[in-house]
Amino acid sequence: MLSISFFLLTALAWTTNAASPKATTLNGTYVGKNLPGWEQDAFLGIPYAQPPVGNLRFKWPQSLDSSFTEERTATEYGDSCMQYTQNWTMSEDCLSLNVIRPAGKPKKLLPVLVWIYGGGLYAGSSADPQYNLSGIVKVSQDMKEPILAVSFNYRLGMWGFLQNFSLLKEGNANAGLLDQRLALRWIQENIEAFGGDPERVVVWGESAGAQSIAYQMFSYDGRDDGLYRGAILESGGITGAQIHDLSYYNVAFENLTRTVGCWDKKDQLACLRDLDEKSLYAARPSLTFNPLIDGTFLTGYPSQLIREKNYHTVPLIIGANTDEGFCIAKVNTDQDLFYEAFRWRNYALSAPTIRKLMELYPDDPCHEPPYAITNCSRQDGNYQGRRACAIGADITMISGRRKLAELYAQSEDVYSYRFDQRPYLRAEWDGVKHFDNVAFSFQNISGLLGPSPQYDSHAVLANTIGQAYVRFVNSLDPNYKNGKLPKWPKYSESKPKNMVLNATKNWVEDDTWRKQGIDYINSYEVARELYG
Structure with missing residues (x-):
């Protein structure tokens, strides 16, 4: 392990040793684990947003609003987001991320690769062993061009893409895509604590993950928020997936609310938010809900945005x-x-x-x-x-x-x-x-x-x-x-x-x-x- 001098970051500081690497974010200090076979440190299951439960169910993600003084363990993946399959432990409290870095303190901040999983926007998890980031980080170590890698969960299916007029009026359509954007903002604000360079972030996704990156590039009419400087898109993009207007989802929303007894309620969303997690999961509809043209995050159909050149470009x-x-x-x-x-x-x-x-x-x-x-x-x-x-x-x-x-x-x-x-x-x-x-x-x-x-x-x-x-x-x-x-x-x-x-x-x-x-x-x- 390299021995280098300690340095202090003004808002963020990090320390580590082989047994218990630590990183101090804006909210508090997390203790990760060392992966000796890989010569890497792993910080797993770190929250990047408030749990989207109760009144926050179906809403755009909310930034963390509290700090803590005790050290918190970050050695296990967080729960996967609710979805149609049951391959992993799931809960609605799922908005967490993971950081893998070469072990020890880098001499300089490392470029960052951020993985966004696919799965049709209705399945997937950063805990999926197929998406183990240690492999790509190890390649960077062998090349002597080390990188730091991040993955995160985002809401799926109706939990992330429930669409109806009341949600649109609230300004809460496309919540799953906003989860992704908040995770990228968290990385900008905190990745220095782990030794990553927020100015050298590349996003990477496959299938619906690549599609999600394209949505981010086409969001807000192509506004550049400085969240990433490059992208790797595998088998996915802005076309190929269907974006619908609100009328497309009306039948699916009615079927859901009738199934759970919320159809005749004055405030159907409040009724849905009051349901316990198991009852809502049992009533999950088929693979129906997808992104919506909401007039804010997505302002038009892909063909329209392309024709009007309303997209953010990166290498x-x-x-x-x-x-x-x-x-x-x-x-x-x-x-x-x-x-x-x-x-x-x-x-x-x-x-x-x-x-x-x-x-x-x-x-x-x-x-x-x-x-x-x-x-x-x-x-x-x-x-x-x-x-x-x-x-x-x-x-x-x-x-x-x-x-x-x-x-x-x-x-x-x-x-x-x-x-x-x-x-x-x-x-x-x-x-x-x-x-x-x-x-x-x-x-x-x-x-x-x-x-x-x-x-x-x-x-x-x-x-x-x-x-x-x-x-x-x-x-x-x-x-x-x-x-x-x-x-x-x-x-x-x-x-x-x-x-x-x-x-x-x-x-x-x-x-x-x-x-x-x-x-x-x-x-x-x-x-x-x-x-x-």
């Missing part, structure tokens, strides 16, 4: 997986595809749009990624499934990746990738699906991807991705002179390039495949039809 790493796996349906004929596209995921595609998509996405497995496979002579001749998956993936993930890359490259450095590594034993025909990259990004592949020699090459790829991310957190440029990637070029509209990430070989490709189809999806008229 990006942005990418998607080759196939993503968001298939419209299992289909065998053109007629099947046409019918299923009509009712797919509430997108309400019009007949002319579906016909045009079918024209631009032919029934041809060799057409272009992700159709492109080694065996293009499959005997049964039925390639409709791959076709349906290509259209679905482009609508939900891939077109948005390209759109944001094009937009942000006009004023910022953008680095785009295509993740192209299938898990061990995955058939080539099944492609590289959504979430397949996460184990690699987190250096968390042990035991998941098969024996040597496959495992060896996968481990190298994971480390390579980690090195690129660490370099980006440090310098806003993923190129690492001692790494195994070729030169990663900046993205531009005139020369759009992807880094293709594969355990056999990494290479740079032109990001022009399926251009006609993706350009059509990204057109204002179709984007407005699809996403709002």
Whole structure:
């Protein structure tokens, strides 16, 4: 462990030793734990907001308003937020965060990487072992370019995204997204206590986590609050997800209030807030509630905000997986595809749009990624499934990746990738699906991807991705002179390039495949039809 002189921060101070690292935040001192196998310190389950319970249920998060003089233990993850699955210990008192840093006192403040989990805005937890931040921090230590990493919980499902007129009138729509923003503010105010540099924060998310980052960049008409200086978006963005107006949620809100006996009450929200946690959880609706155009945090549909250039720009790493796996349906004929596209995921595609998509996405497995496979002579001749998956993936993930890359490259450095590594034993025909990259990004592949020699090459790829991310957190440029990637070029509209990430070989490709189809999806008229 390095021995360095003590220094004092005016508002914040921190000390540590191998047995009991400590950090003094604006509210008080937390005692974490040392991770000797990693040579790291961990501070877990630190509250960043008042518990959103009782009268604060469904409301925007409230900053902590009290301090304490005793030392408090921060050695276990906090409860996960309420959600539809029950994979972790859950409670409504869930707004906590975690800090992982190299052990000991840094000579200078470290850049900060902040993870925001995905899960469709209805599931997920910072306690998920798949999101163990020790792996990416260890890569930074090995590179001698150390970083500090943070993750946090935010409210999900109806607890974070209940939408109705009374909530909108209160100014409390989209509470889950405001949880995220308050966590980022807490980091700005307190991360120096842990040795982090608030001026060098990069946010990182996958799927709904990446979508959340995009919402933050498009919030308040693109207002820059100085919360982060760069972003890493994996398989998610401002398009691909549906934002609705208030009328869309009326039926779901009525069903909920009728189920719990609040429908006929004069103050339905007060009734819902008076319910005990178990009763409300038992009545949880299906996966209905999503972000709302509230006129404050989100002032318009994505297509409108893009057209009006109302978004905050920062340097990006942005990418998607080759196939993503968001298939419209299992289909065998053109007629099947046409019918299923009509009712797919509430997108309400019009007949002319579906016909045009079918024209631009032919029934041809060799057409272009992700159709492109080694065996293009499959005997049964039925390639409709791959076709349906290509259209679905482009609508939900891939077109948005390209759109944001094009937009942000006009004023910022953008680095785009295509993740192209299938898990061990995955058939080539099944492609590289959504979430397949996460184990690699987190250096968390042990035991998941098969024996040597496959495992060896996968481990190298994971480390390579980690090195690129660490370099980006440090310098806003993923190129690492001692790494195994070729030169990663900046993205531009005139020369759009992807880094293709594969355990056999990494290479740079032109990001022009399926251009006609993706350009059509990204057109204002179709984007407005699809996403709002």
